[in-house]
Amino acid sequence: MARILVSACLLGVECRYKGDSCPCQNIIGLGKDHTLIPVCPEQAGGLPTPRTPSERVGDKVIMRDGTDVTSEYRKGAGTALYLAKTLNADLAILKANSPSCGKGTIYDGTFSGGKCAGNGVTAELLINNGIPVYTEDEIDLINL
Secondary structure, three states: OOEEEEEHHHHOOOOOOOOOOOOOHHHHHHOOOOEEEEEOHHHHOOOOOOOOOEEEEOOEEEEOOOOEOHHHHHHHHHHHHHHHHHOOOOEEEEOOEOOOOOOOEEEOOOOOOOEEEOOOHHHHHHHHOOOOEEEHHHHHHOOO
16 A cells, blocks of 8 residues: 555645646545545645746746745645655655646746746655655556
């Protein structure tokens, strides 16, 4: 039985910036045989739901209105890492493209819908601490 840190929005928690969720039945189904640990790094970092959209711009995370929310994103990432380590998570499945949870590809910081290579703040921190990270688009790559 694996312990899997999961973006809460993928489990149906209405915590995305728009106040909605994006439940992924394939991930929810993993809960039958594995322990799922939900986390929303943005909320854990102190941001409200709903909230103004944010994107990574270099090492910073900036809201569409120009507000720098880097510290909130880093705090939320730290909470996610704490949960992963404290609860002995084997891996994480995080929301694709997110400035917090995206892995490999994220929105490019122009708020135009464009994407670029990169990781979200939380994904980056987890990877740098040896925790394998996947997105909901990579479930078939996970060997459980």
